Amino acid sequence: MNRVIAIILHALPAEGAGPHETAFATARAANAARQARGFEAAGAVARIVETRPGGPAFGVRLRRLAALDPGAGFVVLGSGSVPLAGPGDRRAFVAAAAAGARGPVLTNNFYSSDIVALPSAVDLGATPDLAADNGLPRWLSGHGFEVRDLRSRWRLQIDLDSPLDVFVAGLSPKDDPSLQHVRDAAAQIRTAAASPGAELLVAGRTSAGTLGWLESATASRTRALVEERGLRTGAEGQRPPQTVLGLLLDRDGPDAFGRILAGLADAAVIDTRVLLGHRYGRDEAAWPSAEDRFASDLLLPDQIEDPWLAGVTRAAMEAPIPVLLGGHTLVGPGLRLLLGPRRQ
Numbered sequence: 001m002n003r004v005i006a007i008i009l010h011a012l013p014a015e016g017a018g019p020h021e022t023a024f025a026t027a028r029a030a031n032a033a034r035q036a037r038g039f040e041a042a043g044a045v046a047r048i049v050e051t052r053p054g055g056p057a058f059g060v061r062l063r064r065l066a067a068l069d070p071g072a073g074f075v076v077l078g079s080g081s082v083p084l085a086g087p088g089d090r091r092a093f094v095a096a097a098a099a100g101a102r103g104p105v106l107t108n109n110f111y112s113s114d115i116v117a118l119p120s121a122v123d124l125g126a127t128p129d130l131a132a133d134n135g136l137p138r139w140l141s142g143h144g145f146e147v148r149d150l151r152s153r154w155r156l157q158i159d160l161d162s163p164l165d166v167f168v169a170g171l172s173p174k175d176d177p178s179l180q181h182v183r184d185a186a187a188q189i190r191t192a193a194a195s196p197g198a199e200l201l202v203a204g205r206t207s208a209g210t211l212g213w214l215e216s217a218t219a220s221r222t223r224a225l226v227e228e229r230g231l232r233t234g235a236e237g238q239r240p241p242q243t244v245l246g247l248l249l250d251r252d253g254p255d256a257f258g259r260i261l262a263g264l265a266d267a268a269v270i271d272t273r274v275l276l277g278h279r280y281g282r283d284e285a286a287w288p289s290a291e292d293r294f295a296s297d298l299l300l301p302d303q304i305e306d307p308w309l310a311g312v313t314r315a316a317m318e319a320p321i322p323v324l325l326g327g328h329t330l331v332g333p334g335l336r337l338l339l340g341p342r343r344q
Contacts, residue, residue, distance in 0.1 A: 002120050003072045004097045006039035006046040007065055008032045010079035014053045018291035020163055020178070020298065027166045032079035035090075042090040044075060044097070059130035066124035073097030074124070076133065077115035080160030082108060083169050085115075089156060093117040096148075104146035107137045108156040111230070112328075113149075115156070154209070157333040164297040164326040168334040181299035181317060186338060188322035192267035193218040193339045201264050203245055204271020204331040205229045218339055223265050228274040231282065245270070246278030254311030258319030268323045269338075271331045272296060272312070279308060297326050 010032045013025040036046035049065065056064075066074060075093045082089070096106035096117035106117040112134050118124065122145060130136060141147045150156050158169055166172050167179055167186075192198040196219045202211070203225040214222045227243045248260050261268045276293075280286045287293070288306035295303040301314035316323040324330060330338075 002098045002100050003069070004044040004075060004094050005069050005072050006036070006044040006075040006077075006094070008035055008039075008046065008048045008077055008079055009051055009058075009061070010048055011051050011053070014290075018289075020294035020303075021291050023178075024160075024163045024166070024294060027163070027171060028079040028160055031081075031083045031160060031171070034083075035077065035079075035081075035085070038085070038087065038090045039075065039094065042087065042094045044094045048079070057129045058132050058136075059127045062127050062130075062136075063125055066127075071120055073100070073120045074118045075115065076118065078133065078159075080165075081114040082156050082158065083160055083171060084155040084158050086155075089150075089153065092150075104148045105137060105140050107147065107149045108153070109151055110137050110141070110147060110149040113137045114159050151209075154213075154333045154336060157329075158337070159329050161327050161329060162297045163294050164324070165329045165334065168326075168330060168337050170337065178298050178300065182297075182324060185299065185322040185324050189267040189269065189324060190339055192322065193220045195220055195266075198266040199223055199264075200266070201225070201261065201268040201270075202331050202335070203227070203243075203268070204274045205231060205328045206271070206331040206335075210332050210335055213336060214339075217336075220266070228277060231274060231277050241274060241277030241282055243274050243278045246275050249275070249279075249312070254308055255315050257312050257315035258317075258321075258323070259315075261316070261323055262320045265321065267321055268316075268319075269331055269335065270316070270323065270325050271327060272309075272325045273327045275312070276309075299325065 010029060013021045032048050036048055039046040075097050093106060096103050097119060099119045101121040103119050107113040108115050113136055116136055137147045160166055172179055193200055198220040200220045201223045205228055206226055211224055225244055228241050276287045288309045292304045292306050292309055296309050296313040299317045301310045304310035316325055
């Protein structure tokens with residue numbers, strides 16, 4: 001069995017980061033420590049590698065780290081990745097990385113990778129300057145490597161991209177006062193989902209699998225707007241992001257958001273990253289700050305500097321129906337946690 005190194009990349013908050021960004025980094029660091037212990041128990045050598053804003057691209061960093069342990073297999077993940085992974089999941093990734101020339105690359109999701117096992121047969125020195133880990137399995141597949149994924153394990157699709165994801169995954173402190181608005185909205189959305197006379201709106205990068213689960217596990221009707229899947233992995237020259245709700249906000253303004261949602265459903269779960277892509281473009285560097293985005297996810301509009309995002313968030317909080325705002329995890333696998341058996 002080849003030696004396996006589990007590399008856990010932990011992005012430190014920017015200098016002068018606000019309280020939400022700082023607290024979120026602490027939550028991701030705790031997940032990194034859990035994963036390190038779990039991969040050590042699975043037989044790997046675990047290393048938490050801290051990264052700073054403005055550092056080298058993911059592909060550059062991967063080449064440098066791989067060069068430190070020639071001949072080893074690697075498991076590579078971010079500090080917010082797969083927080084619900086269990087011992088069996090970690091053993092599967094370690095076994096795949098240890099397979100040498102015999103085994104395929106293994107990832108949690110071929111199209112949006114959060115964790116990938118790389119056997120020693122993969123020449124990581126040839127990795128291009130990929131900006132992020134999402135596209136690595138597709139690049140490897142395009143260069144002759146067999147890639148298998150575990151999309152059927154929905155818990156491995158949970159990723160911590162926001163403080164709201166920490167809440168949905170059941171990892172937030174129960175007495176955190178910043179969560180009061182989202183706790184209230186989540187409770188009301190669960191009530192609506194349990195009512196045969198109610199309609200739940202899910203908008204953003206959800207999937208057919210999630211919608212199928214909603215149809216079987218909730219009593220309410222489901223209205224879905226599935227848009228901008230692949231938002232973060234779009235190719236150069238691809239059509240700019242554009243969404244139905246974004247077009248309505250262009251026409252009526254952010255203050256109309258709550259009225260628009262209430263006209264469509266009795267409760268709503270919205271992926272605001274597709275709205276931000278519609279408003280500001282695909283490049284996240286042009287979006288409102290992480291602190292603003294996190295405050296929006298927590299339904300705290302008075303803490304948001306960007307006027308447009310503050311208006312959208314305030315309208316959602318004041319809507320006559322319960323609304324939660326977040327990212328891919330919220331409208332995807334997180335719905336099973338939000339609407340299924342209570343985790344917190």
